[in-house]
Amino acid sequence: xxxxxxxxxxxxxxxLTALAMVFFYAPTDIVLGVSQxxxxxxxxxxxxxxxxxxVVAVCSIGYLWKGSERMDNVAYAAAEIGVLFTSLMLxxxxxxxxxxxxxxxxxSPQLTTSLILWFLYAAYLMLRAYAPPGETAARYAxxxxxxxxxxxxxxxxxxxxxxxxxxxxVLGPLAEESALEPPMQLTFLVSILAFTALFAWLMTERTELxxxxxxxxxxxxxxxxx
Amino acid sequence: xxxxxPAISAAGLAKRFGxxxxxxxxxxxxxxxxxxxxxxxxxxxxxxxLRTLAGLTRHSGxxxxxxxxxxxxxxxxxxxxxxVVMHQTFLYDDLTVAxxxxxxxxxxxxxxxxxxxxxxxxxxxxxxxxxxxxxxxxSNGMQKRAALARAVLHRPPLLLLDExxxxxxxxxxxxxxxxxARHREAGGSAIVTTHGVEQGLRIADRAAxxxxxxxxxxxxxxxxxxxxxxxxxxxxxxxxx
Amino acid sequence: xxxQRAPGxxxxxxxxxxxxxxxxxxxxxxxxxxxxxxxIVVFSLLVIVIFSFVLDPNPRLIESVAPGALWxxxxxxxxxxxxxxxxxxxxxxxxxxxxLSPVGRDLLYFGKMxxxxxxxxxxxxxxxxAFSAVFNLPLVEPGLWLVIVLATFGFATxxxxxxxxxxxxxxxxxxxxxxxxxxxxxxxxxxxxxTRAVYAGDSFADYSNWVGLIAAFDVIxxxxxxxxxxxxxxx
Numbered sequence: 001x002x003x004x005x006x007x008x009x010x011x012x013x014x015x016l017t018a019l020a021m022v023f024f025y026a027p028t029d030i031v032l033g034v035s036q037x038x039x040x041x042x043x044x045x046x047x048x049x050x051x052x053x054x055v056v057a058v059c060s061i062g063y064l065w066k067g068s069e070r071m072d073n074v075a076y077a078a079a080e081i082g083v084l085f086t087s088l089m090l091x092x093x094x095x096x097x098x099x100x101x102x103x104x105x106x107x108s109p110q111l112t113t114s115l116i117l118w119f120l121y122a123a124y125l126m127l128r129a130y131a132p133p134g135e136t137a138a139r140y141a142x143x144x145x146x147x148x149x150x151x152x153x154x155x156x157x158x159x160x161x162x163x164x165x166x167x168x169x170v171l172g173p174l175a176e177e178s179a180l181e182p183p184m185q186l187t188f189l190v191s192i193l194a195f196t197a198l199f200a201w202l203m204t205e206r207t208e209l210x211x212x213x214x215x216x217x218x219x220x221x222x223x224x225x226x
Numbered sequence: 227x228x229x230x231x232p233a234i235s236a237a238g239l240a241k242r243f244g245x246x247x248x249x250x251x252x253x254x255x256x257x258x259x260x261x262x263x264x265x266x267x268x269x270x271x272x273x274x275x276l277r278t279l280a281g282l283t284r285h286s287g288x289x290x291x292x293x294x295x296x297x298x299x300x301x302x303x304x305x306x307x308x309x310v311v312m313h314q315t316f317l318y319d320d321l322t323v324a325x326x327x328x329x330x331x332x333x334x335x336x337x338x339x340x341x342x343x344x345x346x347x348x349x350x351x352x353x354x355x356x357x358x359x360x361x362x363x364x365s366n367g368m369q370k371r372a373a374l375a376r377a378v379l380h381r382p383p384l385l386l387l388d389e390x391x392x393x394x395x396x397x398x399x400x401x402x403x404x405x406x407a408r409h410r411e412a413g414g415s416a417i418v419t420t421h422g423v424e425q426g427l428r429i430a431d432r433a434a435x436x437x438x439x440x441x442x443x444x445x446x447x448x449x450x451x452x453x454x455x456x457x458x459x460x461x462x463x464x465x466x467x
Numbered sequence: 468x469x470x471q472r473a474p475g476x477x478x479x480x481x482x483x484x485x486x487x488x489x490x491x492x493x494x495x496x497x498x499x500x501x502x503x504x505x506x507i508v509v510f511s512l513l514v515i516v517i518f519s520f521v522l523d524p525n526p527r528l529i530e531s532v533a534p535g536a537l538w539x540x541x542x543x544x545x546x547x548x549x550x551x552x553x554x555x556x557x558x559x560x561x562x563x564x565x566x567l568s569p570v571g572r573d574l575l576y577f578g579k580m581x582x583x584x585x586x587x588x589x590x591x592x593x594x595x596x597a598f599s600a601v602f603n604l605p606l607v608e609p610g611l612w613l614v615i616v617l618a619t620f621g622f623a624t625x626x627x628x629x630x631x632x633x634x635x636x637x638x639x640x641x642x643x644x645x646x647x648x649x650x651x652x653x654x655x656x657x658x659x660x661x662t663r664a665v666y667a668g669d670s671f672a673d674y675s676n677w678v679g680l681i682a683a684f685d686v687i688x689x690x691x692x693x694x695x696x697x698x699x700x701x702x
């Protein structure tokens with residue numbers, strides 16, 4: 001309980017600090033203008049989303065190895081939050097791309113990989129919903145969690161070579177990133193920390209909720225309601 | 227084949243499907259040369275118990291040994307020791323009886339003698355005439371015989387038969403009873419789940435009742451006491467046979 | 468949790484005998500029923516016909532879209548084949564019959580996977596001449612055949628694992644492609660790009676990176692899927 005409350009407090013404080021820094025501290029990008037400020041949300045969402053999928057993979061291996069239900073709960077929660085963050089990342093990316101590039105979407109390696117990732121883990125959630133409940137769903141999902149994560153670098157390679165053959169007419173945002181000014185770097189750092197704390201808080205809440213859901217259902221059988 | 231270990235030794239066996247408990251700490255020990263008739267209402271855990279013994283389902287708690295082999299770590303070895311008949315035949319409809327039996331014989335590593343083993347198992351169950359017919363074209367009774375032949379193909383010392391009487395005609399039932407008697411004489415064991423009291427008590431030397439995922443009653447079987455057994459069954463399960 | 472064996476214990480079929488037994492059984496069944504190859508060939512020919520209806524017949528345009536059309540047809544055909552491969556096990560509890568056999572689950576995987584691979588390949592071998600005729604493209608291109616064999620194998624590696632899951636789920640016909648396409652995306656991209664290079668007359672060196680990517684996918688996922696198959700099929 002105290003861990004959850006302190007994580008909530010930490011992520012709220014960091015999030016407010018990050019917001020203030022995004023709007024009042026970080027300078028406006030010379031090339032990209034005001035719209036560049038959405039990167040302070042977009043990039044942390046991408047990084048933490050990816051972190052979430054790494055957690056899914058690690059806990060999937062742990063679940064198949066040890067059969068611990070807790071591992072499975074963590075994997076499930078991480079997948080849900082990862083899909084949420086990746087969705088927000090794609091939306092913020094498109095919001096930025098329209099004014100900056102004049103198009104909502106471009107098949108840059110990052111975007112292509114992110115989109116396939118989104119589909120992969122949306123499929124993970126569907127698999128959990130449609131598989132026989134309990135252990136079977138957990139085992140299937142764990143196998144997909146491992147296969148999916150191993151697939152990510154292969155997808156990225158394919159997307160990169162593919163893009164080389166179809167040169168983008170628009171400029172990628174990452175070209176400028178190496179030239180970030182120190183205030184921008186600091187803002188990024190705080191923002192990344194804020195989203196990581198938010199992820200940690202959501203994870204503890206979701207894992208605990210899932211544990212309780214399972215307990216309630218078990219009790220229902222014990223007391224013969226179902 | 228019979229070893230010094232009992233055929234089956236289960237202690238505190240538990241199995242959940244999803245969050246629904248089916249086996250709740252079941253204890254059972256079966257020696258060699260013994261046939262156990264297992265009775266119980268639908269949903270009591272009969273089929274789940276057999277599936278767990280067969281290695282088709284992983285138990286979620288307790289300990290289970292087949293001929294001394296801990297089934298959690300040695301499922302592949304334990305699979306050699308059991309022959310299983312369930313409601314489904316596990317046969318491919320569009321293959322002939324001979325092809326089905328040869329396929330399963332090869333899976334059991336009986337490559338060189340597969341055809342011979344298939345023929346002898348089929349012969350014992352009166353399947354000679356239909357060996358080259360596709361399973362799809364056979365009557366239910368014949369399909370069930372073929373499923374029995376598939377189960378005994380690799381001469382397993384432990385047979386697990388889930389309501390084998392369903393779909394079996396009189397002749398086939400007689401063939402099954404003879405098969406079980408020979409199996410027992412040779413030192414093999416079997417668990418047979420059934421709804422037929424007289425029949426179950428006749429083929430078995432032990433009778434047990436499973437209720438709510440536990441063994442509620444377990445005693446030597448006596449075919450002359452069918453009515454007594456019905457009364458006991460009602461007492462333990464609140465249902466009638 | 469892996470399945471150990473005791474020394475001196477009775478053994479099941481040797482690894483190659485078990486794989487061959489499963490494969491032989493699937494081929495024999497298919498030769499009897501023709502439930503996989505025949506309907507899927509007809510379906511795939513229809514896909515090609517529909518592509519020629521909706522695509523601009525300008526020869527230069529055809530050259531740029533034909534590789535994509537070919538791989539769309541192949542992946543759809545593959546999905547249908549994979550769905551069937553496990554549906555037929557499900558019908559009479561055949562999968563459980565397989566699971567009762569005292570052989571490693573990885574061997575069951577390789578048996579089913581090689582069967583799925585061969586069925587897809589047969590469909591593609593029948594389709595390619597029709598495709599080449601309709602779009603007026605060269606047929607005898609060793610490079611193209613290499614790409615087709617490797618990519619189809621890649622489809623079979625992950626496809627077999629996902630089909631074994633999907634067959635036990637609700638909405639299984641739709642779930643299989645939803646699981647399969649994102650994971651197989653790199654193979655689809657690579658195969659289409661390599662095919663484009665072949666049709667453009669490029670040398671093998673120009674598309675060897677794509678071939679390498681598909682080959683790497685094949686090896687990685689054949690191993691991963693075989694190692695995790697017991698968690699899919701064992702209850």
